[in-house]
Amino acid sequence: MNNTSQTIRVGLFFLLGLALAWITFESLNGGRLFKQEGYSLVAGFANLKGLKTGDEIRMAGVKVGAVKLTRLAGNRVEAVLSIEPGVNIPTDAVASVEQSSLLGSNYLGVTFGTPGSPLLKDGDEIQTKATVDMSEVISQLGNLGSKLEQVIGEIGKSMGTGGENGSIFERVDKLVTENGPKLTETIANLQDITAKIKGGEGTFGKLVNDSKLHDELLAGVSEIKLAAADARTFMGDAKNIVADVKTGKGALGVLLYDEPTAASLKVSVNNLKEVSEKLNSGQGTLGKLISDDSLYLSVQSTMKKADRMIDGLGDQGPITAVGVAAQSLF
Known part of the structure; x- marks a missing residue:
């Protein structure tokens, strides 16, 4: 009886061990007793940035494989990728080393690529791109912090007390204190000016608020532009005239040259x-x-005698008329 009970206990412990081994195998092997082999790809980088064998390969956060091994290949490093069967990766897909969190482990992220593109086959090389290394970023932040400390120190020195004129704050305070009333008065004047402009007072206020005056001003500017164009035309004609005069053309050119x-x-x-x-x-x-007025008087006297002669002719005959005329004249 004791032997039978002991045998049963040993058998139960054996079955329990087999169950634990199966559970462990299932968790490590993805639940498949005989795992089907996928295909391998090669990804070349200048720096793997902590990527190691066994790290996951993900597409949009979904695991599609693992890093089989890493190796040196001339002037670069390569990661051999083991892709699960049934996962198709286009030839224009791009792989990059990513981080799951700021302090988490690395994984290899792969983009989807273009649908309909040719697919990568076993042994092909996938395109890669460099990503930001957090250690480099932290190092640059450290350098930036030291530079900021230097700048802050210089600012502190420039703002510190000492010297003949004191610190910057003291000088600014003195400037504001001395010019405070003037600044207040200037601000009040500006407020009055803006209020008048808004109310349409003054030429500028009317120009801002009166659309008719604005249109008239635009028309005046247009007329000024036309007058300027006419003036330019006149100046051009004047230049041509001067050129003709210099060459001796025209009456004025002939007179001058x-x-x-x-x-x-x-x-x-x-x-x-x-x-x-x-x-x-x-x-x-x-x-x-x-x-000489005498000549004028003589002519006037002669004209009077001629008038009297004509009046005296009357009905006299030709001979008598000639005699009367001669008598009148002499």
């Missing part, structure tokens, strides 16, 4: 001057007519 014509003009001016001087001094018939 043709020496014979200029000499003739000079002689004519001199002759006119002499004639005017003679007329002014009473020389010649025209000069006497202009300056």
Whole structure:
């Protein structure tokens, strides 16, 4: 009886051991007694950044394999990837070393790639990209912190007391204290000005608030632009005229640059001057007519005699008329 009971106990412990071994195997082997082999891919990096054998390979957070081994290959390092069967990875998929958390372990992340693209086969090399190394980031943050400490120290020195003028805060406080009333008055003036502009007072206020004045101003500016264009045209014409005059074209060009014509003009001016001087001094018939009143009186007397002669003719005959005319004249 005792032997039978002992045998049963040994058998139970044996079965319990087998169950524990099975559970352990299931947890380590993914629940498959005879695991089907997948296919291998090669991923090349400049730095694996802590990736090691056994780390997971994930697509969108889902495990699709594990790192089979890591090795040196010339000027780079390679990770041999063991991909589970049934997982298709396109040729344009990209692998990168990722971190599950700030202090967590690394894993190899793989993108989906483009649907419909050719698939990677056993032994092919997958595209890779470099990622940020957290250790490098932490190192750079440490350097940045030391630089910030230096900058803060320099700022503290510049703001510290000492020197003839004191610290920056003291100088700013002095500046504000001395100019406080002026700043207050300036701000009040600005408020008054903005209120007047808003209320449409003054030229600028009307210009801001009166759309009609704004339109008239725009029309005036347009007219000024047209006048400026006309002025430019006039200046261009004036330049052309000056150029023609310089080349001797036209009457003015001939007068300025043709020496014979200029000499003739000079002689004519001199002759006119002499004639005017003679007329002014009473020389010649025209000069006497202009300056001598006796000639005018004689002519006037002659005209009166002619009038009397015509009145005396009457009904007299031709001979008598001639005699009367001669008597009247002489």
